[in-house]
Structure formats: structure tokens, C-alpha cells
Amino acid sequence: MYSKGFRSLALATVVTLATALTLVFFYAPLDADQGFIQKIFYVHVPMAIVALGGFVAGGVMAIRHLRSGDPSWDVRSYVAIHLSIILGVGVLATGAIWAKASWGHWWVWDEPVLVSFLVVFLLYCVYYPLRFSIEDPGRQARYSSVFAIAAGAFVPLNFIAVRLAEAYTHPRVLSQTGGSLPGEMRLTFLVSLLAMTLLFVTLWKLELTAKHAAMQLRRLKRRLAEREVVTT
Amino acid sequence: MIAAAGAILRKDLRLELRTKESVPAMTLFTLTVYVLFHFGLDRDSLDGELAAGVLWVTLLLAAVIGVSRLFAAEREQGGIDGLLLAPVDRTALFVAKAAALFLFLAAVEVVAVPAFGLLLLGPELGGALPELIAVLALADLGIATVGALVAALAAETNARELIVPLLLLPLMVPVLIASAQATEPLLRQDQGPEDLARWLGVLTLYDVVFVLLSVAVFDYLLED
Amino acid sequence: MEPAIELEGLGRRYGERLALAGVTVSLPPGATLAVLGANGAGKTTLLRVLAALLRPHAGRARVLGAELPRERWKVPGRVGYLGHDPLLYRELSARENLKYHARLHGVDSDRVRRVLGAVGMEHRADEPLRELSRGMVQRLAVARAVLHDPPLLLLDEPRAHLDPAAADRLEPLIGRASGRTRVLVSHDVEGALAEADFALGLKAGRQVFAGIVEATAARELYR
Numbered sequence: 001m002y003s004k005g006f007r008s009l010a011l012a013t014v015v016t017l018a019t020a021l022t023l024v025f026f027y028a029p030l031d032a033d034q035g036f037i038q039k040i041f042y043v044h045v046p047m048a049i050v051a052l053g054g055f056v057a058g059g060v061m062a063i064r065h066l067r068s069g070d071p072s073w074d075v076r077s078y079v080a081i082h083l084s085i086i087l088g089v090g091v092l093a094t095g096a097i098w099a100k101a102s103w104g105h106w107w108v109w110d111e112p113v114l115v116s117f118l119v120v121f122l123l124y125c126v127y128y129p130l131r132f133s134i135e136d137p138g139r140q141a142r143y144s145s146v147f148a149i150a151a152g153a154f155v156p157l158n159f160i161a162v163r164l165a166e167a168y169t170h171p172r173v174l175s176q177t178g179g180s181l182p183g184e185m186r187l188t189f190l191v192s193l194l195a196m197t198l199l200f201v202t203l204w205k206l207e208l209t210a211k212h213a214a215m216q217l218r219r220l221k222r223r224l225a226e227r228e229v230v231t232t
Numbered sequence: 233m234i235a236a237a238g239a240i241l242r243k244d245l246r247l248e249l250r251t252k253e254s255v256p257a258m259t260l261f262t263l264t265v266y267v268l269f270h271f272g273l274d275r276d277s278l279d280g281e282l283a284a285g286v287l288w289v290t291l292l293l294a295a296v297i298g299v300s301r302l303f304a305a306e307r308e309q310g311g312i313d314g315l316l317l318a319p320v321d322r323t324a325l326f327v328a329k330a331a332a333l334f335l336f337l338a339a340v341e342v343v344a345v346p347a348f349g350l351l352l353l354g355p356e357l358g359g360a361l362p363e364l365i366a367v368l369a370l371a372d373l374g375i376a377t378v379g380a381l382v383a384a385l386a387a388e389t390n391a392r393e394l395i396v397p398l399l400l401l402p403l404m405v406p407v408l409i410a411s412a413q414a415t416e417p418l419l420r421q422d423q424g425p426e427d428l429a430r431w432l433g434v435l436t437l438y439d440v441v442f443v444l445l446s447v448a449v450f451d452y453l454l455e456d
Numbered sequence: 457m458e459p460a461i462e463l464e465g466l467g468r469r470y471g472e473r474l475a476l477a478g479v480t481v482s483l484p485p486g487a488t489l490a491v492l493g494a495n496g497a498g499k500t501t502l503l504r505v506l507a508a509l510l511r512p513h514a515g516r517a518r519v520l521g522a523e524l525p526r527e528r529w530k531v532p533g534r535v536g537y538l539g540h541d542p543l544l545y546r547e548l549s550a551r552e553n554l555k556y557h558a559r560l561h562g563v564d565s566d567r568v569r570r571v572l573g574a575v576g577m578e579h580r581a582d583e584p585l586r587e588l589s590r591g592m593v594q595r596l597a598v599a600r601a602v603l604h605d606p607p608l609l610l611l612d613e614p615r616a617h618l619d620p621a622a623a624d625r626l627e628p629l630i631g632r633a634s635g636r637t638r639v640l641v642s643h644d645v646e647g648a649l650a651e652a653d654f655a656l657g658l659k660a661g662r663q664v665f666a667g668i669v670e671a672t673a674a675r676e677l678y679r
Contacts, residue, residue: 066452123402126395133389137471138456143385146449147399150381153445154403157438161406164434165413222472243545243552250584305545313648314543314600316509318514318560319533419585456511 013198020188020195028188037101042188044094047087048117052155054084054200055124059152062145074141080135081127083200088121109166115123116162121154127151128165160220233321240315240328245335247305254301255339258294261314262344265290266351275412276356284415288371289349291341295375296397298336298449302329302383315456326380326450333383341368353419360418365423367418370435371411374442381446384453410434460485460520460637461506467514468501474661475501479515481656481666488638490648493658494678500539501643502658503610506639507537512665520608533561536606537629538614542597546586550577550596553585554603561604568603575599576625590617595626602629611636622668 024042058081065073095114109115130147134140156180248254268288270276278286306312315325349357357364379400386395412432417424426455459482466479476498483489491499505517505524508531512524522530537543544553554568572578575595585593594617603610607660615623627633627678632651642648649655657664657677664677 037331066449101341119402123399126398126402129391130385130389130395130399133391135394136388139388142452142455143388146385146453149449150378150403150442150445153441154406157406157441160437161409161434164430165409218472226474236560239556243548243556246552247547248543291603305547309547310545311541312541313509313537313539313541314557315560317507317532317535317537318557357669 003207006202006209009198010202013195013202016191016195016198020192023188023191027230028185029182035101037097038185040094040098040101042192044098046115047094047188047195048091049193050196050200051084051087051091052117052120053197054080054087055120055155056152058084059148062148062152063105065145066149071137071141075211076204076208077145078131079204079211081124081148083203083207085121085124085127087200088117088124091117092121112159112163112166116159118161119158120151123151123154137225233325233327236318236320236324237327237331240325240332244305244328244332248332250334253304255336257301257341258297258336259343261297262290262294263351265293266348270352272313273441275352278352278419279354280420281412281416283348283353284412285421286352287345287415289339289417290348291344291371292375292401292408294340294344295333295337295379295404296400298323298333298340299383299400300386300393300396302333302380303387307387312454322451322454323447323452325420326384326446330376330380330446333379334372337372337375337425338368341372342424355419355421355423360423360425363428364415364418366428366432367411367414367435370432370439371378371407371440374407374435375404377439377442377446380443381450384450387453406438407435410438457485457544458521458599459483459518460487461489461639462518463515464517464668465515466502466505466512466517468498468505468510469513471669476505476658477514477662479656479658479663481654483637483639483654484639486635487653488632488640488651490652490655491639491641491658492645492655492677494646496660497658497677498661499658500612501661503537503539503612504639506608507535507536507610508532513620533604534606534608536595536601536604536609536630536636538601538610539612540616542593543600544593544596547584549582549584549590550599551581553596554599557600557603563604567605571599576622591619591622594618595622598626598630602634607636609636611638612641613643614640615642615644640667 020042024039028039028042030036030038058077061073061080063078065071065077092114095111095117099108099111099114100106103110125145127144130141131144134143266286269290273282273286275282303312312325316322345368346357382396382400382403386392386399389395410431414425414428415436417426457533461481461483463479463481466476468476469473479502481489489503492622493499501510505512506519508519508522508524508528511528517524519531520534522528524531544550545556548556551568551571554572555565557563558565558568569578575598577592577595578593580588585596588596598614601611610676611630612628615632618626630636630638632638640652654667656666659677
């Protein structure tokens with residue numbers, strides 16, 4: 001079910017990743033101010049965009065789960081959110097490195113995207129304890145979905161609020177994330193974004209396949225156990 | 233649905249008046265936190281940004297207590313089943329609980345805000361009171377809505393006391409930002425509202441989104 | 457006449473475990489069904505499915521003409537549920553509790569007064585429940601269950617905490633004399649069978665028998 005087209009997807013991911021890395025190291029120009037470390041931008045920003053996309057996608061899948069009652073949508077939602085949280089760690093780490101390189105501090109409050117991402121990350125971290133503290137599987141799935149939907153709606157609201165506040169306290173000029181990028185940087189950035197997206201989707205499908213297989217195995221074991229009970 | 237929500241709300245208010253569990257605790261908590269801030273910041277009086285920040289952070293922390301206790305009566309005594317067995321729209325429960333939390337917050341603020349004016353605030357409160365009340369009302373609506381949703385989400389978990397603050401506080405960040413930004417100019421020496429409309433707009437947007445969302449998903453929390 | 461309850465192969469999972477499986481029974485209106493089984497056999501789960509508090513996962517179920525789970529919204533208000541939990545607030549009085557439930561069910565307050573009288577609790581109707589004995593609370597739980605005059609009663613150990621006199625007093629409300637369709641869960645095998653028209657036995661969630669049975673067969677459930 002999940003392996004259909006997976007090979008081509010994985011291949012596309014590897015190719016795009018290789019291309020992106022090549023572009024980052026050999027094609028994109030070296031930044032005059034920050035030097036080599038600026039290239040972490042090509043990891044940090046795509047990672048953030050894909051992670052946020054993953055959170056929102058998790059919310060959409062959660063809506064489908066609630067409306068259809070089909071538990072497989074909840075699993076899809078869980079994996080998407082789970083992967084995005086892991087990416088989130090990467091976003092914050094690369095963000096810190098970049099902040100240190102750009103402004104000399106490991107954390108800055110001037111960057112509204114980074115700051116609002118921190119809040120979103122803290123919120124989504126609660127997904128795990130919430131989900132795994134509910135024992136009844138049906139309820140666990142439903143409550144996780146409600147969380148995913150509320151948190152998904154929260155992401156844009158939070159960004160708006162943080163952005164507006166930063167505009168007040170730190171009316172700084174936007175960093176490289178905004179504004180226009182010169183041609184070479186733009187190309188590298190877009191390819192990196194594509195590579196990150198494909199990587200996410202590949203990992204998502206991979207984990208779903210693994211979970212599906214594990215569930216089938218459990219189901220078969222259970223049926224075998226029940227058959228034994230009936231025949232004895 | 234409204235009639236049922238009214239019945240549930242009346243029941244909750246009656247229980248609160250009799251047991252006096254949530255509101256006094258929340259109020260006492262805010263007063264204690266003011267004292268903590270006095271010692272922590274080593275300041276006798278605050279104004280402007282610092283005052284707005286202390287006021288709102290304290291209120292949000294007090295809200296956590298209210299949210300944790302919101303479904304306590306159902307858990308410990310009456311049971312949600314009584315409601316599920318009645319021919320009543322389940323959204324009525326959400327409306328009633330959010331309304332109850334709103335009223336509890338308002339009751340706490342009636343004491344906590346003047347107390348803040350007395351204990352920590354430098355400038356006089358009186359001048360910008362109508363604007364402050366507008367901010368409080370919209371913020372309380374957001375806190376009550378999301379608080380009721382979080383309370384219901386955390387109701388079935390074993391780690392409820394941990395989950396509620398961890399879940400509620402990040403969700404409250406936009407409310408905190410908008411409220412603090414709106415309140416800051418009201419608490420300055422030369423007070424007067426600034427960009428109030430903008431921040432009230434943010435609060436309104438937040439409230440609308442979460443009211444609609446909560447009403448849409450609440451049923452799924454009560455199923456099965 | 458349409459059966460009050462019609463179950464066919466009813467099943468319900470709890471995760472990967474089976475809480476109920478293969479439950480098949482047809483209960484005509486006004487009849488009493490005794491549900492027997494050891495602890496954990498699924499009796500309470502069955503009751504909750506019938507009350508539309510839980511959704512069936514397999515098989516067919518019709519309660520008072522409503523197809524579950526599709527038409528489960530038709531059930532609330534027509535069922536009187538008496539479980540282990542009295543579903544009453546300890547800090548409120550009997551009258552306040554019943555008035556609350558009356559409002560939820562659209563029942564007028566005059567009925568509250570009459571039901572309080574029927575269970576013999578008018579004289580202590582205004583004290584908080586926490587000051588009453590467990591037996592009195594049980595009586596009030598019965599009052600709550602019949603307040604809205606439901607055609608179907610789902611009773612889980614209705615005589616728990618009650619002395620024989622109190623239990624007898626409640627007969628016209630929840631006993632055979634009430635004329636309502638009843639599903640009765642009880643560990644008192646002989647007593648339950650004596651007042652039942654049909655019996656259903658559960659063992660580890662599975663239906664073991666359904667029909668008219670002798671007490672000896674029922675005892676097998678507890679082995």
C-alpha cells in the first residue's frame with residue numbers, strides 16, 4: 001500500500017539532495033559579511049518551512065481523521081507531526097548557529113520567524129505526553145487529532161502576533177529570510193527547499209510503512225492467539 | 233442548546249459558590265505572585281512595559297489553576313455521563329465551561345487588578361480604566377475559550393496537572409503579546425491608549441478562530 | 457411489535473482486546489433481560505453500548521428503534537441509566553441535583569417533587585449529598601434515572617447499598633411492576649433470573665448463552 005512509487009520518490013530525494021548540496025557548496029556565492037557559516041541558511045530556512053508545513057499538514061490530516069473516523073489518518077497525522085518536531089530541533093539548532101554567526105549571540109529575539117517557531121515548538125512538544133498518557137486507543141487518536149487541529153490553527157495566529165510585536169520593539173530591517181535574493185542564492189535556496197520537502201515526504205512514507213507492517217504483525221499475532229483460545 | 237448551557241453554568245456557579253475552590257485560590261495566587269515579583273525584580277513600583285508584563289503573566293498563570301479545576305466536579309462527583317445521557321447538544325458543555333471560566337477570571341480580576349494598582353503600579357489606574365476593561369474582556373474570552381478546550385483535552389490523561397500548563401501557556405502567547413502591548417501605554421505615567429485598535433483586533437481574531445474551532449471539535453472529545 | 461432491543465453479533469473492541477463479541481438477543485417491549493457474568497466479562501460495556509454512551513464496533517444494534525451508531529442521537533432522553541456511579545454532585549442537595557437533571561431533560565420541577573416522594577427522600581431533599589448515607593444516594597440515583605420517565609431502564613446492580621425495605625420501595629419505579637423494558641445486571645444470579653424473562657450470559661466478552669436458563673447453567677459463567 002505504501003510502497004507504491006516509493007522507490008521513485010526515494011530516488012528523486014537522493015538526486016535532489018545531492019544537487020542541493022552541490023549548489024550550496026560550489027554554486028552559491030560566499031557571503032561577504034558572514035562567510036561560510038552563512039550557508040547554514042540553506043538548511044535552516046527550508047527546514048523551518050518544511051517543519052511548519054508538516055505541522056499544518058498534520059492538522060489537515062487530523063481533520064480528515066475526525067470526519068472519517070478512519071484511524072489511518074490519525075497515524076499519518078502523528079507521523080507528520082512527529083517528524084516535524086524532530087526537524088524543529090534542527091531548526092532551533094541551526095538557527096542558533098546562524099544567530100551566533102550573524103549577530104554574535106546564540107539566541108536573538110529579533111527574528112520573528114525564529115521566535116514564533118520556538119513557541120510553536122514548545123507547544124508541539126506537548127503532543128507526546130498528551131498522546132501517550134491516554135490509554136484508550138480510540139480516544140488517544142481523537143484527542144491527538146483535536147490537539148493537532150488546534151495547534152495547526154495556532155501556528156499562523158502566533159506568527160502574526162509575534163511579528164506585530166517585533167515590529168514594535170525591534171523595527172529592524174528584515175534579515176536575509178525576507179526581501180529578494182540574488183539569482184544564484186535564490187536557485188540554491190529553492191533547490192534546497194525542494195530537497196528538504198522530498199526528504200520529509202520520503203521519511204514520512206517510510207515511517208508509515210514501518211508502522212503499518214508492525215500493526216499487521218500485531219493483528220496476526222492476536223488472531224493466532226484467539227484461535228488458540230477457541231480450539232483449546 | 234443555550235438553555236442546557238445555562239443549566240450547566242448555573243450548576244457550576246452554584247458549586248463554586250458552595251465549595252469556593254477555584255476563585256479564591258486563583259485570587260490568592262495572583263496576590264502572592266505580585267509579592268514574588270516585588271522581591272524578584274527588587275522594585276517598589278512598576279510602570280509601562282514592565283507593569284503590563286507582570287500583570288498579564290500573573291493573570292495567565294492564575295488561569296492555569298482555573299483550567300486545571302474546570303472539569304474537577306465532573307471527574308470527582310457528577311460525571312460527564314449525566315450530560316451524555318441527556319437529549320442535549322454536547323456543545324452546551326463547552327459553552328457552559330468557557331462561560332464559567334470567563335466569569336471566574338472576571339471575579340479574580342475584580343480583586344487582582346486593583347490590588348496590582350495598589351501594590352506594584354506606579355501611575356494611577358483610574359485614567360485608562362475603560363480601555364483596560366476592554367482589553368481584559370477580549371483577553372478573558374480567549375483565555376476562557378482555549379482554557380475550556382485544554383481542560384477537556386487534559387481531562388482524560390493521567391498527567392493532567394502537568395499537561396494543562398504545558399499546553400495552555402504556549403497557546404496563550406498571542407493573547408499575552410496583544411494584551412501586554414495594548415496595556416503598556418495604559419499603565420505609563422503619561423497614559424493614553426496607543427494602537428489599541430490594532431491589538432484589540434488581534435485579540436478578536438484569536439477569539440473568533442478559537443471559538444469556531446472549539447465548537448467544531450468539542451463533540452469529538454466527548455464521544456465513545 | 458418491534459423489539460425494544462435488537463442485537464446481532466454485537467462487538468466492541470478495547471484497543472486490540474475484545475470487550476464484547478457475538479452478542480445476539482431480541483428483547484420485546486416491557487420484558488426484562490438479565491445480563492450475567494463474572495467481573496470484567498463485559499456486562500457494563502454492554503449496558504453502556506445500549507445507553508449509546510459507547511459505539512458498537514461490529515454487528516448490528518437497534519435500541520428503541522434507533523440504529524446504533526448511525527442514529528445514536530435518538531437514544532439520550534429515552535433511557536434510564538443506573539450505573540455504579542450515581543452521577544450526582546455531592547456538594548449539591550438532592551433537590552438541586554434532580555432539578556439540574558430535570559432541566560437537561562426538559563422535565564418540569566413538579567415531577568422532581570413527585571419522584572423525591574416516590575423514593576422517600578422528600579424530608580432530606582435540601583441537604584448536600586455528602587451528608588447522606590450511601591443507601592440514600594442510591595435511592596436518589598434511581599430517582600435521577602427515572603426522572604424523565606424513560607421507556608427503557610438499564611440497571612447495573614440496582615439493589616446495591618440498599619436494605620430490603622428500601623429496595624422494595626423502589627419496585628414500582630424500576631422493578632417488573634414499572635412495566636418498562638429493563639436490562640438488569642446483577643451478581644445475584646437467582647434473584648436476577650427470578651425477575652427476568654430472558655437471560656444473557658457473558659464470559660470474557662463473548663456471549664455464552666441467551667434465552668431462558670436455569671441457575672446452574674448460569675453458574676458456569678463464574679468458573
